[in-house]
Amino acid sequence: MPIGDSVTEQNKKTIRRVFEEFVNQGVFSVVDEIYREDMVDHQPLPGAPEGRPGVKYTIAGLRAGFPDLHVTIEDMSAHGDYVVIHNTWRGTHLGEILGMAPTGRSIESRGVVVWRLADGLIAERWGIDVESNMLAQLGMRRLHRGGRPGRAAGLETLAGPSAVPVVNILSIAPGRTDRWRELQAELAGPRLAEYEASRRRAGIVRESFWLRQAGAEFVVHYVEARDPAAAGRRLRDSAAPFDCWLRAAAHEVYGADPWAMLAEGPAAAAGHAWTLPVELAPVGQP
Template sequence: MTTAATTKPAQSLWESVQERNKATIQRVFAEFINRGDTSVADEHYRPDVVDHAGLPGAPEGLEGVKYTIASLREAVPDFNVTIEDISAHDDMVVIHNTWRGTHLGELLGMAPTGRSFLSVGIVIWRFDEEGRIAERWEHSVSSNMFAALGMRLLAPRKGRRRAAEGTRSVTRTVPIRSGKPLAWERLVAELQGSRRREYEASRRRLGITSEVLRVDPRADRDHVIVHFETADPERTRKRWAQSKNPFDQWLRERILDIHGEDPWAGPATSYEEAGLDWTAPPQFVRDRSDGHR
């Protein structure tokens, strides 16, 4: 028979672990995410941490976490996260948080918009037995930020992220035909809503590990810049062109109606022609005090 005397010490120990984990997350936000102190990340993250919501192009593990935060802080110099609520459950910590900032630097190839944003969402963290962060998930907070900046981040990677050197980045630009901007918006809404699972399954079949679509306003007409990552662009192109999957065929028809051409079927556009200059580095490079890398 278990008595209160035997369960209370164990319960107190578990509660102290949960309080420690919450304190760790609070420090990570205060010193690493909001101030950029990477030594805090070195102290509190596992080297092989799995971030299910890092930026496209982020390498695996701790270097990917540093890459994501550094990229956000470079693009949004006043980037700040406020923890609205925090709770601990077993080896998990859950927070409701708010992201704030102003887009003043390049982000995933998108030129600064000068827009300020406020994005709310949930982040879940898992700790290992040694009290280090082992895994991270999020809901809504980054997608809300991208939406506020006019970007759509689709087909997120599942599970462990492939190292940056194992993929190739492809950028293509296609115009939105006259009278079709609303059709484009409806298509994006479907891909993010009712047909999201089909879209993600399609990207996995094609070998696409991440994809960013954004509208690029121009004097003559708006264009869509498609940036995606895949281990073999030519194989992805062939799979897409030859696919008999009903969803793929439906999406091709919609794309051709809106753009008049298929961004996943043609040759890659150079970064210069697309107005982009972004390449994911193989690992995070810490800024030196003199401002050079």
């Protein structure tokens, strides 16, 4: 590590190399330098092998389909061994990808990626609507069924609203981890119907809470909405009994209101996760 660089700053430099050298320039030898051999990519292209070969397979497939593929990092934050980025993918569909013939379409896709590093090397990757948004613009969608959890099994025709992803990092108050787990169980169980109705009112399409550990416990709060800030304002200001209860419970766990943070705009994307069915997705939210 260069003198004067903290671990988090070095981790951020490593993730920049993923895009600046590997994805954008096609320097595949970088993978052997910055990824662990047993690296786990939770959202590879269908058919990708495990470890480093799978990383190369996925990017090779994307670069074959989009020869001018270029990724811009819009924002980056580091938390212990984790790095979170918001990025924009651009390219032109000039080659075959996943059996689809070239369409000549230019795409622009925004997404969030969460990375975990171990001893300076990339150990895990969670892509949240990154490559899948690109494929969606070609009329394809990932399916998540069968196989190892988090691995994509195939593609299907896509129909549904476009949504903007936002990630915030929430610190769990000391001694509140068990309460966090209880809250996730309540949202996924007895209060699920109220929770779903609340998210629909707010205009949220998907929301997830992932518990991570990196010295201290924290939660990755991921939201997709047509207008995340507007959704955050609706939840922050809502007088509905369920919304008031959930804000109070969140303050108990995090010492903050996650939806007030959302209302302020994009940050720096497991417990309960909820996705609105496509046929029920909100349309024309104000």
